[in-house]
Amino acid sequence: MFRPLExxxxxxxxxxxxxxxxxxxxxxxxxxxIAVGVTALITVISVMNGFDKELKDRILGMVSxxxxxxxxxxxxxxxxxxxxxxxxxxxxxxxxxxxxxAMLQGTRVSxxxxxxxxxxxxxxxxxxxxxxxxxxxxxxxxxxxxxxxxKELAMTLGVGVGDLVTVFAPEFSATxxxxxxxxxxxxxxxxxxxxxxxxxxxxAVVAMQDAETLYRLDGPTGIRLRLDDLFQAYxxxxxxxxxxxxxxRVTDWMQGHSNFFKAVAMEKKVMFLILxxxxxxxxxxxxxxxxxxxxxxxxxxxxxxTLGQSPASVMGTFMVQGxxxxxxxxxxxxxxxxxxxxxxxxxxxxxxxTFHVTFLSPDVYYISELPSDLHWxxxxxxxxxxxxxxxxxxxxxxxxxxxxxxxAALRYE
Numbered sequence: 001m002f003r004p005l006e007x008x009x010x011x012x013x014x015x016x017x018x019x020x021x022x023x024x025x026x027x028x029x030x031x032x033x034i035a036v037g038v039t040a041l042i043t044v045i046s047v048m049n050g051f052d053k054e055l056k057d058r059i060l061g062m063v064s065x066x067x068x069x070x071x072x073x074x075x076x077x078x079x080x081x082x083x084x085x086x087x088x089x090x091x092x093x094x095x096x097x098x099x100x101x102a103m104l105q106g107t108r109v110s111x112x113x114x115x116x117x118x119x120x121x122x123x124x125x126x127x128x129x130x131x132x133x134x135x136x137x138x139x140x141x142x143x144x145x146x147x148x149x150x151k152e153l154a155m156t157l158g159v160g161v162g163d164l165v166t167v168f169a170p171e172f173s174a175t176x177x178x179x180x181x182x183x184x185x186x187x188x189x190x191x192x193x194x195x196x197x198x199x200x201x202x203x204a205v206v207a208m209q210d211a212e213t214l215y216r217l218d219g220p221t222g223i224r225l226r227l228d229d230l231f232q233a234y235x236x237x238x239x240x241x242x243x244x245x246x247x248x249r250v251t252d253w254m255q256g257h258s259n260f261f262k263a264v265a266m267e268k269k270v271m272f273l274i275l276x277x278x279x280x281x282x283x284x285x286x287x288x289x290x291x292x293x294x295x296x297x298x299x300x301x302x303x304x305x306t307l308g309q310s311p312a313s314v315m316g317t318f319m320v321q322g323x324x325x326x327x328x329x330x331x332x333x334x335x336x337x338x339x340x341x342x343x344x345x346x347x348x349x350x351x352x353x354t355f356h357v358t359f360l361s362p363d364v365y366y367i368s369e370l371p372s373d374l375h376w377x378x379x380x381x382x383x384x385x386x387x388x389x390x391x392x393x394x395x396x397x398x399x400x401x402x403x404x405x406x407x408a409a410l411r412y413e
Contacts (some may be wrong), residue, residue, distance in 0.1 A: 002372045004316075011284065016156040020235070022329075026288060026289045026292065027289050029285060030229065030282065030285040030286050030325055030326075030329065030331070031325055031328050031332065031365040032084070033329070034283060034286055034326060034329025034330060034333060035283030035329045035330075035332035035333040036388065037278040037279035037282045037283075037333065037386070038276070038279060038299075038330055038332075038333025038334060038337055038382060038386050039333045039336040039337040039340060040278060040335070040337075041272070041276065041279060041333075041382050041386075042333070042334065042337030042338065042340075042378070042379055043151075043337055043344065044275055044381055045268065045271070045275075045343070045382070046272055046337075046372045046373060046378070047341075047371065047372050048101075048264075048268045048271060049268075049372075049373035049374070050371030050372040050380070051371055051376075052261075052264050052265075052268070052372040053271075053371065053373045054371045055260075055264070056230075056260065056261070056263075058194060059129035059196060059253075060230060060253060061126065061131070061194065062126055062127065062128065062194050062196065062199045062203070063126075063253055063257070064120055064125050064224035064225055064228060065111070065125065065220050065225055065226050065227040065252065065253050066224075066233045066236060066240070066250060066251065067083050067223065067224055067250065067251050067252075068223040068225065068240065068244065068248055068249075068250050069221065069222040069250075069251065070083050070221070070222070070248060070249075071246075071247055071248070071249070071251050071255060073217060073221065073223060074220060075096070075219055075220055075221065075223060075248070076216055076219075076220055076247055076248075077247060078096050078219055078220055078223060081095045081248060082096065082223055084240065084243055084244055085223065086239060088227050088236060088240060089372025090227050090229065090232055091225055091226070091227060091228075091235045091236070092124065092227060093121070093124025093125045093225065093226040094121070094124070094125065094221050094223055094224070094225050094226075095117065095121035095122050095124055095125045095126075095219065095224050096121070096224075096233075097115055097116060097118075097122075097208065097222055097223070098114075098116035098208055098211035098212055098215065098217060098219055098289065099113060099114070099115050099116070099222065100114050100169065100170075100211070100215050100221070101113060101169060101170055102167050102169055102204070103167075103170070104153070104157055104165050104166070104167055104168075104204060105167075105168065106158050106159035106164075106165050107158030107164065108157055109157075109159050110151075110201075110411060111112060112149075112202050112203060112387045113202055113203050113204070114204050114207070115206070115207035115211075115294055116205075116206050116207060116211025116212065116220070117202070117206075117207070117208055118207075118208050119137055119140050119207065122137065123227040125224040125407075126224065127227065128192055128205060131140070131192045131193055132148070132190050132192045132250055133151060133192060133196050134190055135148065135161055135189050135190025135191065136189040136190060138192065138207070139190055140189060140190075140205065140206060141207065141209040142207040142208070142209040142317060143207075143209065143210070144187070144207075144210075145164055145184060145185070145206070146186060146188075146189035146190075146206065146210075147167070147186035147188055147189065147204055147205070148166070148188075148189060148190040148191065148192060148206070149188060149190075149192075149204050149205075149206065150191070150192060150194065150199055150201055150202065150203050150204070151191055151192065151193040151200050152200040152201035153196060153200065153201050153202060153203070153204065154188070154191050156201065157187050160188065161188050161189065161190065161191065162187070163186055163188050164186070164188075165183050165187075165188055165204075166182065166183055166184070166186075167184050167185075167186055167204075168181050168182070169181065169182040169183070169184045169214055169215055171215070171216075171278065173331050180214075182214065182216075182349075184213075186206065186210075190340040192205075193365045193368055199296075200242060205209075205313070208355060216282045228297070230253065232385060233252035233253055233254060234252050234254065235295070237250035237251065238250070239254045251255070257333075257348060273284065274384060276389075279389055280387070280389050282329070282395050283326060283386065283389035283390045283392075283393045284389075286322050286325060286326060286390060286393040286397075287393050287396060289322075289325070289399045290318055290393075290394060290397030290398070291396075291400065292320060292401055293318070293321070293397070294404075295400040297401075298404060300315055301401055301404045301406075302405075302406035303365055303406075305406040306406050311402035311403065312399075312402065314400040315399060316398070316402070316403070317398075317400040318394065318397055318398040318401045319391075319394045319398045321394075322390065322391075322393065322394030322397065323387075323390060323394060323397070325390075326386070326387065326389075326391070326394075327387070327390070329386075330386045330387060331382055332394075334382075334383055334388070336390045337373065337379070338379065339371050342372070342374060342376040343374040345369060345370060345371070345372060348369075348370045351367075
């Protein structure tokens with residue numbers, strides 16, 4: 001006979017045609033419920049991973065992974081600092097910059113951050129040049145006082161490429177007629193679209209030498225770094241801070257955006273817990289299925305007990321059957337969930353074209369496509385969680401079967 005006995009009998013019960021077709025129907029509902037729950041959980045977590053990845057790409061495409069700053073207004077001996085940073089094997093690019101606040105006036109007025117960049121080195125640390133919708137970043141020629149605006153900022157100012165923008169620095173110059181704000185006219189040479197409100201509506205890029213002239217600085221205010229692994233920003237920054245010495249400080253991207261990404265991570269955990277309840281409800285349908293099965297198999301249980309099968313063995317028999325039903329539902333859920341997650345963007349695009357609907361309008365949302373990023377560790381964790389629910393759901397019916405009294409069960413047979 002096939003060993004172990006519990007697995008043999010459990011599989012035999014599963015394959016056998018039951019007299020009570022309602023039990024079979026409830027088993028099918030349990031399988032489908034678990035499959036739907038697991039599919040929903042994998043898909044939603046993948047979509048949240050996709051949004052997280054998309055936001056990181058957009059934010060980190062505009063900000064540096066790490067930044068070297070000086071103690072004063074500008075970085076001392078910044079070429080040496082760049083040389084030290086590039087010597088680190090994790091640093092892929094380093095570029096100096098000037099960053100200050102300003103008031104911009106075109107047709108209308110708006111505040112913004114002025115960022116002075118070296119156009120030859122900036123592409124190694126950011127994607128401003130790759131996100132240009134009009135003009136090119138290399139059009140920022142030092143001494144020509146050109147400016148590149150975020151798309152929303154250009155619309156707010158009411159200007160376009162070729163128009164003049166007056167930049168007011170929040171500093172004053174002493175003149176015979178009194179203190180007047182420092183100002184300079186810039187020509188709009190390009191417009192970029194980062195896809196993030198923070199940058200599209202509040203960032204203007206100029207040549208670094210022009211920014212130094214406007215703010216009367218003798219050097220950049222910092223050095224932006226791009227790393228091979230953005231999650232190594234803190235240890236790399238700590239190492240560079242120790243190498244450069246006390247006149248420099250190093251910050252990383254997590255210090256400026258940690259609250260945002262922590263909120264996204266917390267939302268992902270909460271969604272996991274909420275959707276896990278769907279899997280839990282479907283798994284506990286196994287309780288009713290197995291309870292009815294135990295009631296239907298009272299005579300079989302009594303015969304097995306009289307033949308010498310122990311209560312623990314009877315309990316194992318019905319646990320095998322419950323776990324088998326749960327495993328089948330989990331397997332179907334993982335299959336459909338993985339397939340749906342990998343093809344979600346194409347499916348949503350097909351639905352939008354077929355039914356002429358738009359789920360994420362580009363006029364409203366900065367992310368106009370539904371992203372999906374499948375992580376296999378998440379799939380494994382969801383599978384184990386669902387399996388634990390199914391195993392726990394089999395305990396009560398199995399214990400009830402183990403406590404069956406053979407004499408009472410066979411009394412009316």
